Amino acid sequence: MNAPWLGIGILSVDQSLALALVIGLGFGWFLERGGLGNARKLAGQFYLTDMTVLKVMFSAIITTMLGLFWLSRLGFIDLTLVYLPPTFLLPQLLGGLVFGFGFVMGGLCPGTSCVAAASGRIDGMMLLVGMLFGIFVFNEIYPLISGFYGSTPLGQITLAEQFNLPHGLVVFAIVAMGLMAFLVAEHLESRHGS
Amino acid sequence: MNPYLAGVGIGLVLLASFVLVGRGLGASGAFSSVVASTIAGTAPEHVAGNPAYTGYLRDGSVHPLKDWLVFEIIGVTLGGLFSALLAGRLRLSIDRGTQISDRTRLFLAFGGGAIMGIGAKLARGCTSGQALTGGAMLSVGSWLFVVAAFAAGYLASPLFRRSWK
Numbered sequence: 245m246n247a248p249w250l251g252i253g254i255l256s257v258d259q260s261l262a263l264a265l266v267i268g269l270g271f272g273w274f275l276e277r278g279g280l281g282n283a284r285k286l287a288g289q290f291y292l293t294d295m296t297v298l299k300v301m302f303s304a305i306i307t308t309m310l311g312l313f314w315l316s317r318l319g320f321i322d323l324t325l326v327y328l329p330p331t332f333l334l335p336q337l338l339g340g341l342v343f344g345f346g347f348v349m350g351g352l353c354p355g356t357s358c359v360a361a362a363s364g365r366i367d368g369m370m371l372l373v374g375m376l377f378g379i380f381v382f383n384e385i386y387p388l389i390s391g392f393y394g395s396t397p398l399g400q401i402t403l404a405e406q407f408n409l410p411h412g413l414v415v416f417a418i419v420a421m422g423l424m425a426f427l428v429a430e431h432l433e434s435r436h437g438s
Numbered sequence: 439m440n441p442y443l444a445g446v447g448i449g450l451v452l453l454a455s456f457v458l459v460g461r462g463l464g465a466s467g468a469f470s471s472v473v474a475s476t477i478a479g480t481a482p483e484h485v486a487g488n489p490a491y492t493g494y495l496r497d498g499s500v501h502p503l504k505d506w507l508v509f510e511i512i513g514v515t516l517g518g519l520f521s522a523l524l525a526g527r528l529r530l531s532i533d534r535g536t537q538i539s540d541r542t543r544l545f546l547a548f549g550g551g552a553i554m555g556i557g558a559k560l561a562r563g564c565t566s567g568q569a570l571t572g573g574a575m576l577s578v579g580s581w582l583f584v585v586a587a588f589a590a591g592y593l594a595s596p597l598f599r600r601s602w603k
Contacts (some may be wrong), residue, residue, distance in 0.1 A: 248460030268513020278444025307449025308574035331579030339561025340586025349549020351508030378555020386490035
């Protein structure tokens with residue numbers, strides 16, 4: 245195994261922080277270039293008039309997923325050293341629902357609001373202030389809801405493990421789903437003429 | 439830039455992050471560190487005993503802002519700035535529909551941000567940390583988050599149709 249570098253000791257923590265800056269720079273660059281600093285463009289996803297969010301997100305997920313799959317299959321990266329976010333079913337279901345409501349209301353998500361703010365958009369800056377306030381509110385009520393927050397844990401688990409399917413089959417299914425979503429997206433955009 | 443190309447670009451950046459550091463992208467987590475560090479700095483006795491804060495302060499030997507996601511989100515902001523600057527898109531503006539005022543738009547942006555902040559905390563991440571990063575890792579909770587977020591977005595979209603027209 246040759247990766248991840250931090251996990252196998254090639255990289256120090258301080259060096260990883262410098263890399264974080266560079267990695268973030270790339271992320272922000274492509275978000276802005278993809279047009280995702282614009283709230284109207286993002287909101288268009290929810291009215292099926294502009295499918296940029298779906299196209300960018302799904303092609304990013306597919307690229308990374310395929311890369312990880314093949315790098316791990318070729319023995320280059322040790323996936324057990326890559327952080328897998330743990331699953332908590334009910335909090336993540338409710339969190340997703342709440343988040344989606346805020347997303348269509350605000351028109352930007354936390355990452356894209358940084359890009360919006362950086363490119364001079366005052367609505368992006370305002371959304372960031374709102375998000376800091378929301379996090380503060382959550383932290384203040386956390387002692388009352390900590391039971392729910394930690395409920396229905398499934399641990400660090402992948403779709404393949406959960407449904408007892410081969411890793412490669414899940415990867416294939418998501419690629420197929422993505423390609424179909426792209427076809428539908430192109431069709432919807434041509435219908436709306438945007 | 440073609441959105442598929444931008445997506446592949448983000449995907450390669452995320453892949454590089456996994457290969458180099460063993461972790462992915464994020465956004466809301468960085469702001470959790472900012473909130474925890476700010477409140478702990480102004481009212482240290484208030485945060486004591488509340489894990490929502492102390493979890494981000496760790497053992498106190500390292501400054502809470504000396505954190506991977508904080509550095510990454512500074513990078514995101516600089517990346518957005520450079521890209522906009524080089525493309526001549528850097529200017530003060532407010533993106534909104536034509537039927538609402540700037541004031542209403544800013545109010546909705548604040549409210550949407552606050553609601554997303556709460557949602558991202560509950561879900562342990564946002565579109566970056568859960569949808570992109572956890573999604574590419576095939577995490578069960580991340581995919582649940584994506585499906586729930588977009589379902590809610592579509593269900594709630596009629597409420598905000600006027601503000602985006």
